[in-house]
Amino acid sequence: MKRVRIGGGQGFWGDSPDGAIHLVKEGDIQYLGCDYLAELTLSIMQRQKLKNPKDGYAKDFIKLMETIAEECKEKNIRVISNAGGMNIVEAVNQLSNVIKKQNIKNYKIGYVLGDDIKDRLPELMKEGLEFRNIDTGHKIDEIMDRIVNVNVYYGHEPLKECIERGADTVIVGRCTDSALFLAPLAYEFKWQKNDYDKLARGIMAGHMLECGGQVTGGNYDFDWRAVHDMDNLGYPIVEMTDDSFYITKTEKSGGLVTEESCKEQILYEVHDPSNYMTPDVVVDLSRVELEEVGKDKVEIKNIRGRASSDKYKLSVGYHAGFKVVTHLAFAWPDAYEKAQYAADIIMKKMKRKNLKVEDMRIDYIGLNSLHLGLADTSLEVVNNLNEVVLRIAIRTLEKEEAYKIVPEIAPLQLNGPPGASFFGGRARIQEVIALWPTFIPKDAVKLTSHIREVE
Amino acid sequence: MARVYLKDIAHGRSGDKGDTCNICVFARDPKDYDFLREYLTAERVKEHFGDMVKGEVIRYEVPTLKGFNFVMKHALDGGATISLRQDNLGKSMASALMRMVIDDYENEKKGDKNENQ
Structure with a gap:
């Protein structure tokens, strides 16, 4: 067989x-x-x-x-x-x-x-395809100028x-x-x-x-x-x-x-x-x-x-702003309390800089950055932490906004609560690409197979 | 009377598709499948995750695998690169579910047995 x-x-x-x-x-x-x-x-x-x-x-x-x-x-x-x-x-x-x-x-x-049908999108839309978002029902027009790629699965x-x-x-x-x-x-x-x-x-x-x-x-x-x-x-x-x-x-x-x-x-x-x-x-x-x-x-x-x-799923990626993730480590004693205080300092500074964010998170790696609200943050756990890493993540529309937080982390080694340890260098600003889930009729797609003979 | 974590009687894996997270959960001992079917409802899973999962939770049963697939909408803070979570791809969501505490585990099982008698 x-x-x-x-x-x-x-x-x-x-x-x-x-x-x-x-x-x-x-x-x-x-x-x-x-x-x-x-x-x-x-x-x-x-x-x-x-x-x-x-x-x-x-x-x-x-x-x-x-x-x-x-x-x-x-x-x-x-x-x-x-x-x-x-x-x-x-x-x-x-x-x-x-x-x-x-x-x-x-x-x-x-x-x-x-x-890769990004270049064909306008033509396909003229033919009447709307590429509505399957989650929100919105037409694709609202992200047209921000589309990075459009590919057929x-x-x-x-x-x-x-x-x-x-x-x-x-x-x-x-x-x-x-x-x-x-x-x-x-x-x-x-x-x-x-x-x-x-x-x-x-x-x-x-x-x-x-x-x-x-x-x-x-x-x-x-x-x-x-x-x-x-x-x-x-x-x-x-x-x-x-x-x-x-x-x-x-x-x-x-x-x-x-x-x-x-x-x-x-x-x-x-x-x-x-x-x-x-x-x-x-x-x-x-x-x-x-x-x-x-x-x-x-x-x-x-x-x-x-x-x-009779439809293919499309993979549409579009530009949706910027994000940056920063880290600062603290050691026992009172690691968590110090990290919280550092977060407080950063937040006050960001307020003075008039930071405009779409979203922001403060988590503590070693305590609750993965299981979030489900993590055990009882006093017994918190008081005995050997070390914890303050993680602040922000998402912004403009790159300059995201940059506001970047230079503010390392100085806390000298200017913040004792024992702070900065690592990994200054945080890198990343472009955020979002997905637009949608479909295309199979017959609107032309796939071609090719062979290259290598001599 | 025993107090167990879900991890003691089940195992699983989580993953992402956009902002949707799925967690598959299987009984470690096939005998626990019926108990889990009663106990580990979509409502209970939704309640367990609280704020972490903003959308609905759907449970699919796969009896031949002695397991379930939980599909949780708006579970990853936007998902992929939008999400600011450390675990934006939901890899640790299975373990977050596995820390669910089941009180009176033996009793619940006894309860099942009593019903059968």
């Missing part, structure tokens, strides 16, 4: 390359999928591209390919990634350079264009076309994370558009792989102490046949695959489990079953699918 093994090599832009490299060496895989895009990544990449037209993609991927491309070609492991971000063609150029430099022969790079089909045409590596932008993995499975098993249960299984294969180590013992709430050799955490492998689906990892790596590690990932960032929407298929997980069938091997059963809607 035909069996396909796919590795999940990256959980996000900035993830360690070690898992992917190990999968190529030891994973006995035919495909490696590498996910680099989170919700806001494209906006960040677009900003980079505006500063430098040769920027705007995940350079980490090119570095990874420098290490693995030759071995992948030898073993016929095909690599599929959304590392193209906002500059797919430049990512293809850079990978071509690597392939040429390493003298790898007969190499084909597949890529998909058409997800599309499905697996154009990627599958690249694989059919012999691509050794496929580089795309904003397809769904799970489509990176569904594409090779649909190709291998010749799944058709209406094989809903199978497509749903392929989507969930992607869902289990797209966060890298999160299914193999990373972020494992069930029993994190039981995870062995976390420094060498194995990244996940999906083993798929036409009618079965397993999660596993290599024997030589650390980590684990258990019923519980799979449970924690399978509903991760899912909303209604009976209605998990993707552009390829709507997945029904409401009766899903997990079973440990061997060491570090879990079978996933009973995933159902049904037809997807």
Whole structure:
């Protein structure tokens, strides 16, 4: 029976390359999928591209390919990634350079264009599309002059076309994370558009792989102490046949695959489990079953699918002001009281400077910055704090406003309550990019698959 | 009579989509699923989070996993980069839920048993 093994090599832009490299060496895989895009990544990449037209993609991927491309070609492991971000063609150029430099022969790079529709927006609006915000119902007009990027979350089909045409590596932008993995499975098993249960299984294969180590013992709430050799955490492998689906990892790596590690990932960032929407298929997980069938091997059963809607989700990022986060540490005795007093001093100064904020937070790292109002701030806890870090965060419309607080933190080492310790240098002002959730009819989008043969 | 944290009888994971946070929660011991189904209602979760979660909380049950998925709207102070929270992506929201204190845990379970008898 035909069996396909796919590795999940990256959980996000900035993830360690070690898992992917190990999968190529030891994973006995035919495909490696590498996910680099989170919700806001494209906006960040677009900003980079505006500063430098040769920027705007995940350079980490090119570095990874420098290490693995030759071995992948030898073993016929095909690599599929959304590392193209906002500059797919430049990512293809850079990978071509690597392939040429390493003298790898007969190499084909597949890529998909058409997800970046920012320039088409005015034309589409003239045709009557309003791109209303699905949360607020507002028309997109109100943010038109602040839009950073507009990208379509599309499905697996154009990627599958690249694989059919012999691509050794496929580089795309904003397809769904799970489509990176569904594409090779649909190709291998010749799944058709209406094989809903199978497509749903392929989507969930992607869902289990797209966060890298999160299914193999990373972020494992069930029993994190039981995870062995976390420094060498194995990244996940999906083993798929036409009618079965397993999660596993290599024997030589650390980590684990258990019923519980799979449970924690399978509903991760899912909303209604009976209605998990993707552009390829709507997945029904409401009766899903997990079973440990061997060491570090879990079978996933009973995933159902049904037809997807006629719309794509859009990823629209728009400029929404600035923010800055400052830190100042205090030690025992009276660490919390001193930090509170320092916060008070800053607030008085900001009032004198007439600071205009959209939002502001004061938290105490070491006490309540994560669990906020749920943290235990009883006198017993507070009085015995060895140290605490005052964290002040502000969000403003204008950059100059955000800057008002920046130079005021460090001086409190000399001018404030005793024992203050400033670290990390002056705070950096960050641009705030907000998301505008909306949809576009599928037939308004033109996606094209391309192949570049590297000679 | 035992006083337990939710973490003692359940495990889970949280994540974000914009300003919406979801927390999946699973019974550590499958036998506790029915108790959790009774006890860990959407209302109770909403009440637990208080000001931290501004919108509605919806609970989806997944009996085959002995678990639930809680979807909480307006839970991340605007979410992503808008949020000024240290944990703007909601990674620690699961542990914030897990510190829920369940009083009389044994009693509640006994109560269930009594009903069954």
